[in-house]
Amino acid sequence: MSDKPTVLFVCVHNAGRSQMAAGWLGHMGGDRIEVRSAGSAPAEQVNPVAVTAMREVGIDITAERPKVLTAGAVEASDVVITMGCGDACPIFPGKRYEDWKLDDPAGQDIEAVRRIRDEIKDRVGKLIADLLPA
Template identity: 80%
Template sequence: MPDRKPSVLFVCVHNAGRSQMAAGWLAHLGGDRIEVRSAGSAPADQINPVAVEAMREVGIDITGGQPKILTTEAVEASDVVITMGCGDTCPFFPGKRYEDWKLDDPAGQGIDAVRPIRDEIRTRIEKLIAELDPAPTR
């Protein structure tokens, strides 16, 4: 199935900061070439407002996202599962590509602490896109 687009699931505990920023970057930089999901093992009530502000500074609006509970269906439907500090609470399925991104948690941090996390996520997303979609679309 060469026409099937790859799918990436970003997982962190609250699905309010890192995973939402990563999903925002991937949707922005990957366009419609890669399917994007995010979830959390213990989702927060809302996206971290500082994460929203940090992404707004680079022209990406993540206010449409809503923290979601991590489901086995979401993991099963994804080709790549990227965890960000959720430890053993993330389900594991054979045959999936897993990466654990060690990133500081933006929860409770000010904008000056969140900007470097945002920028580190962008660097990792650019590398991920190059691996998943190496051929530029014509």
């Protein structure tokens, strides 16, 4: 791992979970961690309910766009966190992989998306503590 760890969040559509996780990591980790996100089958746009849920906590992800997952993005990352993309994620030796089991916010109401958002925040906090020892 370089001086500045790189984290890649991956979900199927790169429209909900991975975008919220990237938003949290950018917000909580500042410029100490490089943040990326991608999807194995990217959607047309970020889930508007996820955008609303993040805006409620002061994090603006409106400018984000779903991006396609590439082998290069995985190779250039120190930590790859998958969220239900299954076998679509390429595996490279020496990378740290985690699979976060999270509900998909697609088609869910704001209450459900808030719960997912808050669970992601907790996991991101633990990830930061692990990547950036005090």
